[in-house]
Amino acid sequence: MKFWYMASGSWGAQCLLELTKKGVFPDLVVTSNPKPSGRGLKLRLNKVEEVANSLKLNLWRSENINLDEALKGELVAQKLDVIIVIDFGQKVKEPFLSIPKFGCINLHPSLLPKYRGAAPIQRALMDGQKVTGVTVFKLTELMDAGPILAQEEVPIDIDDTAGMLSEKLLSAGVDLLVTALNLLVAGTAKFKEQDESTATYAPKITNEEAFFDFDKKATEIHNKVRALNPKPGAYTIVNNKRLKVWRTKLINKEETLSTPRTILSIDEGFPVIACGKGAVSLRKVQWEGKATIDGRSFINGLRLHEGDVLP
Template sequence: MRIIFMGNPEFAVPCLKCLAQSDHHVTAVMTNPPKKMGRDNKERRSQIDAAACELNIPVIHAGLLNSIDLIDQLTELNPDLFAIVAYRVLPKELLLIPSMGSVNLHGSLLPAYRGAAPIQRAIMNGDKVTGLTTFLLKPSVDTGDILYQEKVTIHPDDTYGTLSERMSQIGSSLLLKTINNLMEKSITPVKQDNSIATQAPKIQSAERIINWNDNAVNITNKVRGLNPKPVAHTTLNGKWIKIFHASLVNENYQLTPGTIIERTKMGLLIQTGEGGLFIHSLQKEGKKRMDIQEFLQGASIKEGDQLGT
């Protein structure tokens, strides 16, 4: 089967590699154009772009998805299928090109968590189980008929990074299974129940800020769900601090939320709206990420100081 693969982030790389090693022919990879990022304003490619180059697969840098030039370019490749993982919403004009349609791999058990941040939001909401779905693509976001699903357990110590990596490996096998069985016409698509659909929009900047009036369970889940990016934030004396790793302390304290209850050689214990939060790893504004012990060696922070100020 002739496949055009579309994706951007690291999550999509195992799928591309799996298809490249299969009996199918990945004729091209479509991804976002390189863009200048960081303090050095250096041009950076997507992870999928780099992976495709390593695999010697031609890369299409797509700007406007409804441009006539792009439509003509994809049509000339005569694909049987588009395989999409963590990419943009395709316009109808592109969906008409492949003879067998387009398959998407999504990081949730649809119709739950439709949108750009399903893995992060599952962790942030304290879910114990999530999953992966392959489905036929429609112009509207994550609404197409379901082909296959596979459940994935969320471990108590999972972060967005660890869970995403594990799901990307499971998803690569699920996507290949889907494509093989589509070719054999042995799948019966199932319509989604829109009445039970939930949304997982992109994480907004305001959501990264820790509200210390919230309980310790919710704050811990936020820290886990935003690690390694975009990372939960708080402030101390007007300076931003990113918190990468924290754990719940099931004890009730009577201090103002955000107050440093205890400073030890092992870390900081913070009062929340209910329970305590022990910080293990963080990053000061303008500094590198560090373990709490390294942070405390040069910090004047003391018990009674207030985070979120």
């Protein structure tokens, strides 16, 4: 099969690497230009280009493929079977959608039509979902709305972070993508239209959404903390300072145990904090500008004990 691979983000880079481990190599990798990074604003290659270079794959940089006439010329000349688009960050329009024999297919980390958009993994965790999945579908002009070729469910554990769930979905997704490619080659692929009436959306996480207070339900706090790990990190305010919370454990879901922010007990060395309903233990936290510490070191630093209230 003759195909291109379009990606720019880290998830797209990981998928590319795993595909090649399974013996699936694109004829061309298309990615965005290097971006200024760091204090010196030096141009830095994205992860996709790094993977492509390490594997000596043919590479094409384009900041806007829809205005890239040279790339369109290559598209016509190469007579592709398909273009795989994953975590690309650019809207793919005609003629890319229709010139390849099978069009463009995308691997999305949700069970479409649920969680269309930029943050499906984080939103599923924030919503407390117990099951998500991966979907291979055909790209159209509408966001994540094309007909579905293949899907697979992936369970979500109560302590899965976004990073952990991303790894699960990556493994399942690459296997599903290989299966989908084989269906296309064999001529047995069947596409199913999405049910628009059940569509939900997963917009990008805003800075404001990363904040939480302990007057919220314990489940809501726990879900937000794990959804925003490894980035950007959920945070609260303690002692008039920003405290990022990287890991929590759900201790109690429903009962109102005490005034929110009260240290109810020490569980396995970690402080159990009362929430609006239920409680969570603080496992890993980080003062702004400081290193990550465990929950015990956190309360020791503030000289707090059982029964005290977080300042």
